[in-house]
Amino acid sequence: xxxxxxxxxxxxxxxRGWIVVxxxxxxxxxxHRAIDAVWRIESARIIAGLIRIVRDVGLAExxxxxxxxxxxxxxPESGVPDNPGAWLxxxxxxxxxxxxxxxxxxxxxxxxxxxxxxxxxEMAVEDLHTAIDDEVGDDLLRLIFIACHPVLSTxxxxxxxLRLLGGLTTEEIARAFLAPEPTIxxxxxxxxxxxxxxxVPFEVPRRPELASRLSSVLEVIYLVFNExxxxxxxxxxxxxxxxxxxxxxxxxxxxxxxxxxxxxGLVALMExxxxxxxxxxxxxxxxxxxxxxxxxxxxxxxxxxGLAALERAEKLGGARGPYAxxxxxxxxxxxxxxxxxxxxxxxxxxxxxxAQLTPSPIVELNRAVAVAMAFGPAEGLxxxxxxxxxxxxxxxxxxxxxxxxxxxxLGRFAEARVEFERAVSLTRNARERExxxxxxxxxxxxxxxxxxx
Amino acid sequence: xxxLMLVKHGENPGPPPKEFLDAMTKLGEExxxxxxxxxxxxxxxxxxxxxxRLSRGQLTTIDGPFSESKEVVGGFAMFELKSKEEAIExxxxxxxxxxxxxxxxxxxxxxxxxxxxxxxxxxA
Numbered sequence: 001x002x003x004x005x006x007x008x009x010x011x012x013x014x015x016r017g018w019i020v021v022x023x024x025x026x027x028x029x030x031x032h033r034a035i036d037a038v039w040r041i042e043s044a045r046i047i048a049g050l051i052r053i054v055r056d057v058g059l060a061e062x063x064x065x066x067x068x069x070x071x072x073x074x075x076p077e078s079g080v081p082d083n084p085g086a087w088l089x090x091x092x093x094x095x096x097x098x099x100x101x102x103x104x105x106x107x108x109x110x111x112x113x114x115x116x117x118x119x120x121x122e123m124a125v126e127d128l129h130t131a132i133d134d135e136v137g138d139d140l141l142r143l144i145f146i147a148c149h150p151v152l153s154t155x156x157x158x159x160x161x162l163r164l165l166g167g168l169t170t171e172e173i174a175r176a177f178l179a180p181e182p183t184i185x186x187x188x189x190x191x192x193x194x195x196x197x198x199x200v201p202f203e204v205p206r207r208p209e210l211a212s213r214l215s216s217v218l219e220v221i222y223l224v225f226n227e228x229x230x231x232x233x234x235x236x237x238x239x240x241x242x243x244x245x246x247x248x249x250x251x252x253x254x255x256x257x258x259x260x261x262x263x264x265g266l267v268a269l270m271e272x273x274x275x276x277x278x279x280x281x282x283x284x285x286x287x288x289x290x291x292x293x294x295x296x297x298x299x300x301x302x303x304x305x306g307l308a309a310l311e312r313a314e315k316l317g318g319a320r321g322p323y324a325x326x327x328x329x330x331x332x333x334x335x336x337x338x339x340x341x342x343x344x345x346x347x348x349x350x351x352x353x354x355a356q357l358t359p360s361p362i363v364e365l366n367r368a369v370a371v372a373m374a375f376g377p378a379e380g381l382x383x384x385x386x387x388x389x390x391x392x393x394x395x396x397x398x399x400x401x402x403x404x405x406x407x408x409x410l411g412r413f414a415e416a417r418v419e420f421e422r423a424v425s426l427t428r429n430a431r432e433r434e435x436x437x438x439x440x441x442x443x444x445x446x447x448x449x450x451x452x453x
Numbered sequence: 454x455x456x457l458m459l460v461k462h463g464e465n466p467g468p469p470p471k472e473f474l475d476a477m478t479k480l481g482e483e484x485x486x487x488x489x490x491x492x493x494x495x496x497x498x499x500x501x502x503x504x505x506r507l508s509r510g511q512l513t514t515i516d517g518p519f520s521e522s523k524e525v526v527g528g529f530a531m532f533e534l535k536s537k538e539e540a541i542e543x544x545x546x547x548x549x550x551x552x553x554x555x556x557x558x559x560x561x562x563x564x565x566x567x568x569x570x571x572x573x574x575x576x577a
Contacts, residue, residue, distance in 0.1 A: 086541075244533065251489075
């Protein structure tokens with residue numbers, strides 16, 4: 001494979017050059033916008049199909065990119081073909097044959113691949129599409145698993161998943177994660193190299209490995225979602241495109257692996273959280289907390305989808321999985337038409353289960369909030385106070401923020417103010433900082449110790 | 454961005470060929486697997502429908518069939534997509550299936566963006 005890799009690196013520099021040209025041209029005409037759309041719809045399937053054939057993620061992606069470039073050259077004149085996906089796939093396969101032919105030191109394996117491809121290429125384009133279609137589902141699932149392979153760092157998994165499955169450009173990924181583009185590009189190149197060097201097979205893992213491999217996939221998807229939902233830095237409180245992307249990936253996975261309860265649990269969690277997107281920011285982008293949100297803005301379609309996904313998880317015996325439990329908590333909120341209808345004791349019970357399953361200071365923090373709502377801020381404060389010395393929460397702005405809230409509700413405004421100001425110094429998000437500053441100001445204006453609110 | 458696709462055709466298109474139904478089932482599965490289709494459904498024929506109309510200050514309830522309608526909405530689907538182009542591309546694929554597997558069928562797919570869903574897309 002050594003030779004192939006060398007070749008593919010040269011190729012890769014070339015493809016990068018094209019992408020620069022592409023991004024300039026793509027905005028130019030309607031056809032290019034249509035190609036953009038086709039690419040987004042078809043790219044993951046095409047790349048997945050190609051990996052199965054050429055057995056190399058990097059090479060497969062480049063071949064797909066080559067096909068895209070060909071489309072950009074030809075479609076503006078010829079028009080978009082009736083079956084654009086099949087056209088792209090056929091073109092990529094031609095390129096694969098060319099690529100292996102050019103290679104002076106054909107290995108036996110490559111010869112086999114070429115023979116196999118040529119045989120298939122003789123079929124009509126239409127048949128080709130049907131031929132690959134049968135395995136498309138499996139290929140996509142394999143692609144998800146290889147992009148989220150534990151041999152890669154979490155950051156690399158995220159970047160590769162967005163790139164290969166989301167069809168996002170390096171620039172888009174960089175923008176979403178507020179990282180320099182070359183950093184992301186490097187990350188993706190290195191990830192592909194690692195997959196090749198470690199000879200990671202293109203397959204759906206079997207049990208017993210499946211559980212841990214699946215949780216790696218779910219972790220990546222939820223990380224993408226959270227990055228979009230509660231952006232850790234930057235001016236926008238959330239970056240909705242990432243939420244959408246994660247939701248799409250989750251829904252795909254739920255169709256491809258329908259018997260895995262935690263997949264449905266995660267989808268339920270994301271659907272219900274996403275249902276609040278429109279309600280959780282005010283007109284100027286400021287955050288609005290759950291209990292202050294206008295629930296009429298909650299997206300009932302997404303809530304219904306979320307509740308249905310949760311039911312699927314429960315029917316598969318997964319009610320106590322970590323994602324399903326979190327989904328069950330968000331479902332309690334989703335079912336409450338008014339904030340005062342919220343079944344807080346039930347939420348506390350779910351948090352207790354979650355704390356047993358995946359004990360963590362963050363879960364405790366959330367449990368404290370639920371306890372405060374169910375049984376009063378004094379009860380919540382008791383839990384919080386056990387977390388104050390927790391090293392992992394030392395620079396977590398939500399700890400002082402929540403503690404400040406409890407103190408505020410208990411009428412201890414001076415102490416609350418100190419906590420809010422501490423939270424201000426810890427958050428990296430501009431919107432959140434303004435929000436916390438405002439709360440600190442309210443404390444300052446409140447008459448000292450005027451009693452609980 | 455969310456899009457509502459409305460499929461319109463003549464009142465009585467007749468029974469669809471089996472090849473069409475097969476292709477449709479497959480497209481539906483693919484749409485579900487693409488993670489973009491939120492909801493879809495077929496609608497009962499106009500003969501079994503009712504229209505509640507306001508005209509000149511008068512409310513009238515009329516049971517179908519309605520003689521004046523040439524085209525009816527036969528089905529709908531709701532998608533969450535990145536762009537209008539993506540929606541159009543999807544509608545084209547859908548109509549290609551009609552062209553290929555249901556000779557003589559005529560109709561249209563109306564691509565309508567659901568307003569108020571731009572919040573999901575800061576660029577919109």
